[in-house]
Structures are given as structure tokens and as C-alpha cells.
Amino acid sequence: MKKNKVVIVGTGMVGMSYAYSMLNQGTCEELVLIDINKDRAHGEAIDLNHGLSFAPRKMKIYAGDYSDCKDAYIICITAGAVQLEGEKRLDLLHKNTKIMKSIIDEIKKSGFNGIILIATNPVDIMTYVAWKLSGLEKSKVIGSGTTLDSARLRYTLSEKLDVNPKDINAYVMGEHGDSQFVAWSYALCGVQPIYQIASRKESKIKFDELSSIEDEVKNIAYKIIECKNSTYYGIGMALTRITKAILENENSILTVSSYLDGQYGHEDVYIAVPSIVNKDGVREVTHLALDTTEKAKLDKSIDIMKENINKLDL
Numbered sequence: 368m369k370k371n372k373v374v375i376v377g378t379g380m381v382g383m384s385y386a387y388s389m390l391n392q393g394t395c396e397e398l399v400l401i402d403i404n405k406d407r408a409h410g411e412a413i414d415l416n417h418g419l420s421f422a423p424r425k426m427k428i429y430a431g432d433y434s435d436c437k438d439a440y441i442i443c444i445t446a447g448a449v450q451l452e453g454e455k456r457l458d459l460l461h462k463n464t465k466i467m468k469s470i471i472d473e474i475k476k477s478g479f480n481g482i483i484l485i486a487t488n489p490v491d492i493m494t495y496v497a498w499k500l501s502g503l504e505k506s507k508v509i510g511s512g513t514t515l516d517s518a519r520l521r522y523t524l525s526e527k528l529d530v531n532p533k534d535i536n537a538y539v540m541g542e543h544g545d546s547q548f549v550a551w552s553y554a555l556c557g558v559q560p561i562y563q564i565a566s567r568k569e570s571k572i573k574f575d576e577l578s579s580i581e582d583e584v585k586n587i588a589y590k591i592i593e594c595k596n597s598t599y600y601g602i603g604m605a606l607t608r609i610t611k612a613i614l615e616n617e618n619s620i621l622t623v624s625s626y627l628d629g630q631y632g633h634e635d636v637y638i639a640v641p642s643i644v645n646k647d648g649v650r651e652v653t654h655l656a657l658d659t660t661e662k663a664k665l666d667k668s669i670d671i672m673k674e675n676i677n678k679l680d681l
């Protein structure tokens with residue numbers, strides 16, 4: 368296996384935003400682009416290569432096929448249908464399961480034994496499908512989960528509090544979708560709890576604003592889709608962040624979609640929870656002692672995932 372080789376399956380807006388972000392950050396050494404539309408993958412590879420003179424490192428970028436998966440460290444799957452205006456991510460369930468099945472089938476044939484990272488929606492369920500059909504270890508199949516939603520939350524809070532988003536430590540957990548929630552009881556600005564900041568009279572953020580911030584973060588993708596059909600830069604950078612955590616063996620905590628094997632009282636489901644990510648994929652799912660309301664929201668989110676998984680013939 369090549370330690371720095373990444374394959375992207377799906378060179379649409381999400382796949383290419385991810386590729387462009389990796390090129391700009393010099394995240395890997397070898398990048399292979401695969402798409403059902405071979406011309407598209409070919410054209411994207413040429414275009415990216417023209418940016419190499421301005422990139423932080425030399426990278427080998429080319430359009431390939433599934434035989435290129437064999438020695439890759441990470442395969443990121445971004446192929447699939449997007450939500451149309453008014454659609455929910457869960458409305459893509461059957462369409463994208465069909466696509467995911469065909470892709471995993473090809474990946475398996477290649478002899479790949481690395482880490483699969485999924486972005487295709489509904490991402491938690493597509494990650495379950497990829498794991499179930501790939502035969503890979505649970506820890507080696509990861510979904511982008513709520514990494515993007517947590518970034519959206521950090522941005523929103525940082526704007527309100529006028530601090531760097533990197534100093535906001537706060538997680539969106541659960542489904543990357545309508546049943547997601549903010550774990551407010553663990554949200555910090557620097558080392559100060561957001562609850563504490565919001566309860567101060569002179570604070571820039573008020574306690575009763577928190578639920579509208581949560582809704583704004585949850586619904587912002589719908590707004591973006593209404594304005595420009597789809598979202599891609601944010602997820603491109605979120606995928607790059609996860610890729611870097613894997614390739615650089617960071618042991619970073621990210622809200623990726625991880626397999627639960629008894630954690631939070633649930634099993635046989637993928638859902639976004641803070642997880643320690645390193646060269647082996649998800650090293651560990653961290654256990655937060657959520658308050659009663661948050662735990663009920665996580666349970667509900669998991670029930671929705673299971674209900675939808677049960678509709679599939681896997």
C-alpha cells in the first residue's frame with residue numbers, strides 16, 4: 368500500500384473541491400480521479416496539473432480506473448446524486464445506494480485494503496452500506512458525518528463572539544441531516560463553556576439564541592442549495608481535514624460518522640460522534656456524558672438511521 372496515495376471516486380463538485388483543496392494544501396503525493404464520466408475525470412486531472420507550479424509540493428495527479436485502487440491508502444467516495452431544491456438528504460437513499468453498491472463492488476475486485484471515506488449522501492447510511500458490502504474493518508470505513516456541520520457551527524459562533532473559529536470547540540452530533548443536534552453541554556469558546564458565556568448579561572450571545580443557532584446550522588445547506596444548487600467548498604475542506612488526520616496519523620478528534628459497537632448504548636449503526644482519527648481510521652469513539660435532552664436527540668437520530676437501513680436490501 369502506498370502511504371500517500373488517495374483515490375477520489377466521483378469528480379463532480381464535491382470530489383473536485385476536495386481535490387483542489389488537497390492540491391492547495393499538499394495533502395497527498397499521488398491523487399487518482401475516477402468517474403463514470405471518464406472525459407470529466409480526464410479533464411479535471413489536466414486542469415489540476417496546471418496548478419502544480421503554484422502548489423506547496425509535487426503531486427502526481429491523473430485520471431485512472433479501479434485497478435488504481437489496489438495500493439491506495441484512502442479512497443474517498445463523492446459520487447452520487449445531489450439533493451434538488453426541496454429534497455432532504457434521505458430522499459437520495461435508494462438512488463445513491465445503487466451507485467454505492469456498484470462502486471464498492473469495483474473497489475473490492477481491485478483488492479483494496481485501505482481506508483474508505485464517504486461523502487455521498489445520506490452519508491451515515493452510505494457509510495454503513497460501504498462497510499457492509501466492502502468486508503473491511505468497521506474502523507476503516509468512515510463517513511464525513513457532521514465534520515462540515517461542526518465547522519458551520521464553529522463559524523457561526525465565532526462570528527457572534529468575534530473570535531477565531533479555531534478557538535471554538537463545539538460539536539454537531541447525530542445524523543448529517545435533519546435530526547442532527549448541537550452538544551451544547553460540551554461547547555467551549557477557548558476554555559469557557561458557551562452556556563456560561565450565554566448566561567452573562569453583557570454577553571454577545573444570549574442563552575435563548577442557542578436554539579436558533581442550532582437551527583441555522585442545520586438548515587444552512589438548504590439555503591445554499593436554493594442559492595446555487597449544491598454545496599461543495601465546505602465539504603471539500605472537511606474531507607481534506609479528515610484525510611490529513613489519517614495520512615499524518617494525527618489522533619485528531621473529529622465528528623466523523625463512526626460505527627457504534629455499544630457506545631452510547633447503540634450498535635450496528637454509523638452515526639457522527641466525536642472520534643479519534645489516525646492512520647488506522649477511527650481509533651476510538653469518544654464517549655461524552657450527554658445531558659438527557661442531548662442523549663434523547665442522539666437516540667432519535669440513530670432510530671432514523673436504522674429505520675432507513677432496514678429499507679435496504681444489503
Ligand SMILES: NC(=O)C1=CN([C@@H]2O[C@H](COP(=O)(O)OP(=O)(O)OC[C@H]3O[C@@H](n4cnc5c(N)ncnc54)[C@H](O)[C@@H]3O)[C@@H](O)[C@H]2O)C=CC1
Nearest residue numbers: 377378379380381402403446447448449486487488490602
Ligand atoms: N457529506 C456531506 O457533508 C456532503 C455531501 N454531499 C453529497 O456529495 C454527493 C456528490 O455531490 P456533487 O459532487 O455536488 O454532485 P455532482 O453531480 O457534481 O457529481 C457527482 C459525480 O458522481 C459521478 N458518478 C455518478 N455515478 C457514478 C458511478 N457509479 N461511478 C463513478 N462516478 C459516478 C458523476 O458522473 C458526477 O461527476 C451528493 O450525494 C451530495 O449530496 C454534498 C455536500 C456535502
Ligand SMILES: CC(=O)C(=O)O
Nearest residue numbers: 456488515588598599
Ligand atoms: C449537501 C450537504 O449535505 C451539506 O452541504 O450539508
